[in-house]
Amino acid sequence: MAQKIVIKVHMSSDKCRRKAMALVAATGGVVSVELAGDDKSKVVVVGDVDSVKLTSALRKKVGPAELVEVGDAKKKEEKKEEKKEEKKAEPAPVYPGYYYYYYPYTVV
Numbered sequence: 731m732a733q734k735i736v737i738k739v740h741m742s743s744d745k746c747r748r749k750a751m752a753l754v755a756a757t758g759g760v761v762s763v764e765l766a767g768d769d770k771s772k773v774v775v776v777g778d779v780d781s782v783k784l785t786s787a788l789r790k791k792v793g794p795a796e797l798v799e800v801g802d803a804k805k806k807e808e809k810k811e812e813k814k815e816e817k818k819a820e821p822a823p824v825y826p827g828y829y830y831y832y833y834p835y836t837v838v
Contacts, residue, residue: 731778731802731804732761732776732777732778732802732803732804733776733777733778733779733781733800733801733802733803734774734775734776734799734800734801734802734803735774735775735776735779735781735784735797735799735800736766736772736773736774736775736797736798736799736800737772737773737775737781737784737785737788737795737796737797737798738767738771738772738773738795738796738798739771739772739773739788739792739793739794739795739796740771740792740793740794740795741770741771741792741793742793746792746793747765747770749791749792750773750788750791750792751763751765751773753787753788753791753792754773754775754784754788757779757784757787758779759777759778759779760775760776760777760779761776761777761778761803762775762776762777763775763776772798773788776803781797781800782797785797
């Protein structure tokens, strides 16, 4: 089952952000990774991974990390599916197989 994990990591530069993103993306079972927060200090991970191991790996490689939130990721997916179902499918326009061409009348 996919989980949504939010980890706050102290990242002072773009190099630290790239390093954290690469580390998380290389972890097995990760579906998506994104940076969140005002100063882009939170890493949001969606997938089937161990949150404690991921947090400790970020502590070792990047810097101080704190596990903020762990929850189900299906909430947003269910909302998207409901919105898709609400839209009614319009029938596709029907075009004739070919158009008739009338030759112009010429006087000889």
